[in-house]
Amino acid sequence: MNTQTTEARSTFAVWRRRESYLFRFDLALEELVTRRERRSILREIRDNIEVDAAARGIDAALDSLGSPRALARSFAEDGRGNRPSWVRAIYWFTGLLLLWWTLAFTFTAGMLSVLMDSGTESAESYFLGLSVSAFNRDGGIGIGWEASSLLAYIPLIIMVTAAVIAGRLWRVLARRR
Known part of the structure; x- marks a missing residue:
């Protein structure tokens, strides 16, 4: 039943949810890490979301990550929170x-x-x-x-x-x- 609801959901809706989450995550991450680190982290999170969404659905994948701001804070190194935005x-x-x-x-x-x-x-x-x-x-x-x-x-x-x-x-x- 869960696979049917995942398959029935449009690809655009899944893409929109994923990209919206990644956009908010990127904004929160911008102030915390360098551009190179941010690209690497975004690539990693995008891949993880795609794999998890294929297995459990996009809603469960994004819920397991938590809020974009909290996830971004978990990647921050000490003393990096004062970068310009x-x-x-x-x-x-x-x-x-x-x-x-x-x-x-x-x-x-x-x-x-x-x-x-x-x-x-x-x-x-x-x-x-x-x-x-x-x-x-x-x-x-x-x-x-x-x-x-x-x-x-x-x-x-x-x-x-x-x-x-x-x-x-x-x-x-x-x-x-």
């Missing part, structure tokens, strides 16, 4: 960048909507120090952004600062000493 820094920077772009575009689209409703040809405004312009003419519609002052770079400075703090990137300098 480049992936976390990239996620924070990208997330804040996408949030800022979404807010800026929403503001600009709202400006353009008001222009279209009021019949006005063009307008200019500021969004967090960024000069925003929109126009609605017979030839078409358009929007524009111009970073002409230092205030326009404050969101970028905030994004970089958040990435440095989230990823503990100052550890790179501390390791070189």
